[in-house]
Each structure stands twice: as structure tokens, then as C-alpha cells.
Amino acid sequence: MKVRRPVKVLYDLLIRHVPFDGQVIVTRRCNLQCGYCSEFDKSSPIIPLEVLKRRVDNLQRLGIVEITFLGGEPLLHPDIAELVRYTRPRCGIVSMTTNGMLLTKKMIDDLNEAGLDHMQISIDALVPDKDRYIIKSLKPLRSRLAELKAAAKFDVHLAAVLCERTADQVGDLFREADEMGIPIGLSVCHDDTGRKSVWGEPYISIWGDYRRREHEYTIKGLDGEYSAGLLRGEDPPWLCRSGSRYLYIDEFGMVQFCSMQRGRLNIPLELYSRHHIRHYGKIYKGCEEGCSNDCVFRTSEIDNNRMRVVRSLLKSYFFHPKDGHRKNGHIVLVDAQLQGEAS
Secondary structure, eight states: EEEESHHHHHIIIIIIOOOOEEEEEEOOOOOOOTTTTOSSSSSOOOOOOOHHHHHHHHHHTTTEEEEEEEEEEEEGGHHHHHHHHHHGGGEEEEEEEOOOOOOOOOHHHHHHHHHHEEEEOOOOBBBOOOOOOOOOOSSGGGHHHHHHHHHHSEEEEEEEETTTGGGGEEEHHHHHHHHHHHOEEEEBBBTSSSSEEEEEEEEHHHEEEHHHHSSSGHHHHHHHHHHHHHHHHHHOOOOOBTTTTTTEOOTSSSSSOGGGGGGGEEGGGOOOOHHHHHHHHOOSSSSSSBBBHHHHHHHHHHTHHHHHHHHHHHHHOOOOOTTTTTTTTBOTTTTTOOOOOOO
């Protein structure tokens, strides 16, 4: 993922202590009904564009580096390209997490023109399972991914989840992603509170194979050993910086700790201040033990392991392990990003 204005981003993160990622729900509606998902419905109204613009303005006021649009399914929002266009000059990175099923050539062109920086596509398996518990799969997306590969000006990566129903497909999923030339990341599955829901074998071995694919100096590598510990049955200690470095904005415009801990914070975004950022960056949330919300963990590493984050950013800037060079003068966060929870 390319980071515009990288020097300013580093200054803002390390000196001004601004939030890194603001994840914004644009609609709870989704075109799919995945059996494990608790973050969608079929009846919520589409959030008006002007309301979402005000939320973007408030995140800009807080100095946010990245704004990520989520759902539900964000491509269901009729004004999503206009929202991206409005957001681009107001932060360093504009991202989106989608299941990709609604992508069309026109949508890709619109998002190109609007200035989207990064798209994460959630893919759980090669094919849907028989009872439709797992729906987000590679097979129905192949043609759309080929079109993305050919036409998208923004970065694209796939995000898979390691769980009981997908464990035997992870290797094949990675091989197919490699054949398409699209990076893929892996996360440890969590329950509806954010805690790991799998551990032991075969997950330890699968994760080991995944880490050998990855590069430890990439941003994705920041949670490699932590997640390995989770799978070994450990609960490595850490301080969650949600409410500070990571902000989750629900459909009502309330700041929450994360998608799994909705209802605990409940502060209106327009009232959120530097005081809140400082306060919630220093306190334990009580849900850190066993948490496998890797996007929050990686974002928290900005404070928990600052020098490692700086090294990862600088090495990503000077060397891209896929092709051995810098890309277009931007920092490249290879294969994933500080943002990244598959929705």
C-alpha cells in the first residue's frame, strides 16, 4: 500500500501522536450473509453522503493518517466514489475493505478517478462451503480480480482468515493468489468478542508456512510472532491502543474501541478530542488477552514497539521484496497494512 506524503506521516505519527487508522462504517447492509459475521444486516438505511463527509472532516480534525471505509459492504453505498474523492485530500491514505462481489469495470474506473489508494478484498476460501457458512471465496471473484489487476490504479491485496473450515484450503488459496500476482495476507480467526477461536495444530504449521512467505520488515510482519504465540496457546501481553491510534466509527457516528467491542466507548465523533486520544492510548481495555484483532495489534505497535515500526516503514520505502525497488517514490507497505481486518 502506497503512503502519500510519507515524511509528514512519520512526523504526525511519531511527534504529533495522531491516530493512524479511522475505520468508518458507510452502511451495515451487505449483499452476502456469511455465517460467522456479526457486522451486517439487510435493513439499515444507507448513511447519507453529507453525514459521512462530516465524519471525514472530524477525523481530519484529529489528524488521522488513514481512513478506511467498511460495511456491511461499502460498494453498496451509491456515493462511495464521491466519498473517496472527498476524503483523499483530507488524509494520507484512503482505503476500503470489500468482498469484491459488486465490482464492475465502471466501479474500478470511478474509484481510480476518485483517488482510492488501497483496496482489501476479503476471501475466506477457494469455494463456498455447502451450508454457506463460508461464502467469500476466490472462484466467483476470478474474473473481477483479473479486471482489477489490469485496470486498478490503486493497490489491491487479498485478506484470508485462518479458521477450522478454511485450514485445508489456505495453501491452494495462496498458490492461486501468487499465480494472479496479487498479494494475500492471513489473519487468525476470532470470536464475536475478538478473542482467538483456533489454536494448536494444524494452525501452527499453517501459520509457520505463511510467515516464511512474508517478510518480517513489512507492516504485516509486525504481528507474526504475536499471532504465532496465540496459536501455540499463549496469550502474549500487550497494551491495546484503540481509542487512540485506532478509531472505529460505527453507523451512528460513535467512536468505538473496535468492531467486536461496540457499545463500550460510545463517544460521538464530533466530540472526540486530543484528550480522548491521550487518555485511551494509556489504559488497558481489559480485552487484550487472547485478542486476535490483528489490525488493532499492528496499529498499537506504533507505541508498543515504535522502533520496529519505524524500521518496517523505512525498509518498505527503500526496498520492495516483490520487485526489489521503491515504487513511485511512495512508502510501500507490502502485502498488508496497519489497517486490514477483513470484514
